[in-house]
Amino acid sequence: MKKIAEITIDCCAPVLGGAMNREDATTLADAFKVLSDPARLQLLSLVAAQPGAECCVCDLVSPLGLSQPTVSHHLKVLNQAGLLEREKRGTWVFYKVVPGRLDALRSALQPA
Amino acid sequence: MKKIAEITIDCCAPVLGGAMNREDATTLADAFKVLSDPARLQLLSLVAAQPGAECCVCDLVSPLGLSQPTVSHHLKVLNQAGLLEREKRGTWVFYKVVPGRLDALRSALQPA
């Protein structure tokens, strides 16, 4: 198991497609770990709901109801995971949803 | 956030289908938390790979390489989550995959 800040989503063997070995299970579990926090899910969906699926950090802090350092921490995790792209424009930083990045996870949950 | 032993998967609003509120995000995050452990994913896939998608606990301990109490703990979590059904037969306990239980999670990851 990687630490949460070091996970890059890159998978995956399907859960119901035959016995998984420990390594594949660990890779997939890491991916789910990124999604297993409400703040991160809310951030993903908030960014995705903006026009162009991108959003300035300054517009995310207040809707989340968490401190700015905490939001910054979660955005970093989502960026490292490959779910959000980071772009700096002047003083502001914009995060953008990377399209199709959840598809591999979705297919790992496919019925046998 | 529920504690891991109290989670029952029951969801879900799609992540990319508009801004989620805190409550929906928490429910979905809880569901992913159940899947964010390699031992649990391996258990799920091992049971699913058996004929009839069911399996005796005694046949799970050794392939997992974890102690019997630890395996028992994870099985309880999966059962409480609604992913595995528990049935006692004499001295043995069999766990069986509940069909279709991952579908709701899969659809929560659908592209917008």
Next chain:
DNA sequence: CTCCTATATCGATGACTGTCGATATAAGGG
């Protein structure tokens, strides 16, 4: 250069979890 705003990093803290060994419970055999 100085101030202000936006974002990231740091350090600390409280909570939760995965793991184990020891033990309890339950069921069957002699």
Next chain:
DNA sequence: CCCTTATATCGACAGTCATCGATATAGGAG
């Protein structure tokens, strides 16, 4: 009854994480 086997529960421990306040960094405005 006692013994053995299968499973669950208990208590403890080590590690990780979400969160915060304080602070650093960076960029623009005046």
